[in-house]
Amino acid sequence: MSAVLPHQQVLVPLDQLAPLVLPALGDTLIMVGITMAIVVVVGVPLGALVHNLGPSGLFPHRTAHTTLSWIVSVGRSLPFLVLMAAIIPFTRLITGTNIGIPAAIVPMSIAGIAFFTRIVENSLRGVPPEYARVAxxxxxxxxxxxxxxxxSEAIPSLVGGLTINTIAMIEYSAIAGTIGAGGIGYVAVTYGYQRFDHVVMITTIVVLIATVALIQWAGDAAVRxxxxxxxRAGRAGRAVPRQPVDVAV
Amino acid sequence: MILIEGLSKSYGTKNVLDRLDLSVDAGEIRAIVGPSGAGKSTLAQCVTLLERPTSGSVFVNGVDLTALGAAHLREARRRIGTIFQRDGLFARRTAAANVALPLEYLGVTRPEIRTRVGELLERVGLGDRAGAFPHELSGGQRQRVGIARALALRPSVLLSDEATSGLDPDSTASILALLRELRDDLGLSILFITHEMDAVVEVADSVAALHDGRIAESGTVVELLRDPSSPLGSLLRPTRPYLSPRAGDEAWQVSYRSGAVEPDWLLRLGTRLGEPISLLGAAVETVGGEPVGRAVIGIPAPAVEDLRAALDELGLDGAPASAVLRDAIVLEKVA
Structure with a gap:
């Protein structure tokens, strides 16, 4: 966390705005980045497992599917603030602390994994089931x-879901900010809300909107x-130029 | 070759396949026909054990697939090429990458895959569309890619599940021609599951009708077409509406009993009976190189004995058309 300001100086001077907001944005991106890495590594296999234990999966198993699905639903149904508070003993067990970025990443990962597991499951449901029979x-x-x-056939849909998930994690990181993890959301609350510093508030809002828009744009571009x-939509229906044999996928 | 013995498959209390016996010899194209719900798709899935039969055996090249564990089954499946309805191509893979799939699963090296995929696409006439995605290909081209993929691991048996359903007539004809060609060149046994009777006559050597999970009737296509009493034969080439006979004439349905019928049999029949014979409807063609024919003729007040003798001499079977039609309607309900 940056700049502890003198008590009498209530508003942040304009030249202090960037040193305040930019490191906070960096904290947010680190939190979200590490969280999303964990979410993908755990969520993809977990989502695939839940899907394939389901009735249309490769190894349907009613009990295992119901149990896993129920656990994921519990993770999805708790409001993030409640989840974060509820698992503090677990967080402390893993990270040795209950404040700061590491402490925020634990509940964010749990919420994110539950979220992404459902996204993966839903994406896989969108793949024609005959593909599995063909394989x-x-x-x-x-x-x-x-x-x-x-x-592999669900990749566009998975990337779309990843975009949604990442943006949701930015929102969660703001809540995690309240346990001292810092980040842009924390700056918005402490300076903009608690000290009525409208300049900081508006700045953080603009930065957040820009960040989210950028992520959404990048995600959409990747999906396309x-x-x-x-x-190749523009060329569909016309003869497509010959391409070299491209076996690698 | 494929040998199916006592194959049963039930879902709950419903028996979809009921102690079914069937064989496809080496180099034979055997069609399975039947109305929807007769168990055709289930049969297709049981042959590769994508659905595990409730009981019975499926032998492919002498190996009982039902007795194999997962790893051996995977190996056995590699010797069966499957062509799917609506081609089953992966949308995010190019034609070449789709054909490469079975080779990738097997762990073939990249350069080998490249060579083999090139050969296969060339084989099905799509050497220049390797980099095209499925949505950039026509229905017939997509099915050709599906056939190339089915051939990737040099199978001896090909399973075609409604491969031409939903294709336009030209594409259907070219896919059927390709299947025959592949059978002739590679000696494949092909199990051709379809509901299209024209496709059966076009491509198959023999055909079996599936009804309520059992083989209701079976035989070579030519035999069935020459047998006027065969319900399956009537399904393969249904009698088209024919002209009304002249007043006083009687309509008879005749059919070729063998390939030894002279093309001018109608003239010969008239001469033999000393009566003018009128042609009210006819379909004469070669099926698998064999002449096959059915006709409805009008004869003035025939002396039944004389007529039968004359037809018999010419190598024809005959019966009053009304009786045949009546039978056909009854049998169609049965089949």
Whole structure:
């Protein structure tokens, strides 16, 4: 956290605005970045597992599916503030502290994993189920089926979901700011809200909007690039220029 | 070759397949027809064990698939090429990458995959569309890619589940021609599941009708078409509406009993009976190189004995058309 200001100076002078807001933005991006890395690493296999334990999956198992699904739902249904407070003993067990960025990443990851598991499950549900049959009939192992006939074919949808999830994590990071994790949301609350510093408030709002818009734009662009039908939409119906044999995918 | 013995599949209390026996010899194209709900798709899925049969055995090249564990089953499946309805191409992969799938699963090296995929696409006439995505190909082209993929691991058996359903007539004809060609060149056994009777006559050597999970009737296509009493034969080539006979004439349905029918049999029949014979409706064609024909003729007040003898001499079977039609309607309800 930056600049502890003298007591009598209530408003942040304009030249102090950037040194206040930029490091906070950096904190937010670190928190969200690390969280999302954990979310993807855990959420993708977990989502694939939940999907394939389901009735249309590769290894349907009612009890296991119901149990896992229920656990994920619990993670999804708690408001983030409640979740964060409730798991403080667990957070302290893992990180040794209950304040700061590491302490924020634990509850953010748990909420994010629950969120992303559902997104992965939903994306996989959107992949035609005959792909799995094609893969199996072509001699694929279950892992190969999940990788090539499910996840790989769901990539545009997964990236779209990842974008939504990342933006949600920015929101969560603002709440996590209240346990001393810092970040842009924390600056907005302490300076903009508690000290009525409208300049700081507006600045943080603008920075947040810009950050979210940038992430959304990047996500949309990635989805377009990853979707063959969208990428070549302008040329569909016309003869497509010849391409070299591209086996690698 | 494929040998299916006593295959049953039930979902709950519903028996979709009921102790079904079926075989496809090496180099044979065997069609399975039947109304929707007869169990065709279930049969297709049971042959590759994508659905595990409730009981019975599926032998492919002498190996009982139902007795195999997961790893061996995966190996056995590699010897069966499957062509799917609506092609089953992965939308995010190019034609080449789709054909490469079975090779990737097997762990073939990149350069080898590249060579083999090139050959396969060339084989199905799509050597120049390797980099095209499925949505950039026509329905017929997509199904060709599906066939190339099915051939990737050099299978000896091809399973085609409604491969031409939903294709336009030209694409259907070219896919059927390709299947015959592949059978001739590679000696494949092909199990051709369809509900399109024209496709059966076009491509198959033999055909079995599936009804309520059992084989209701089965035989070579030519035999069935030559058998006027065969319900399956009537389904393959239904009698089209024919002209009304002249007043006093009687309509008879005749059919080729063998390939040894002279093309001018109508003239010969008239001469033999000393009566003018009128042609009210006819379909004469070659099926798999064999002449097959059915006709409805009008004969002035025939002496039944004379007529039968004359038809018999010419290599034809005959019966009063009304009776045949009546039978056909009854049998169609049965089949």
């Amino acid at each position: 199996l009939a072509s001699g694929a192992s279950p892992v190969q089926v999940i990788r090539t006939a499910q996840l 690039r990853l979707t063959p039908t969208a990428r």
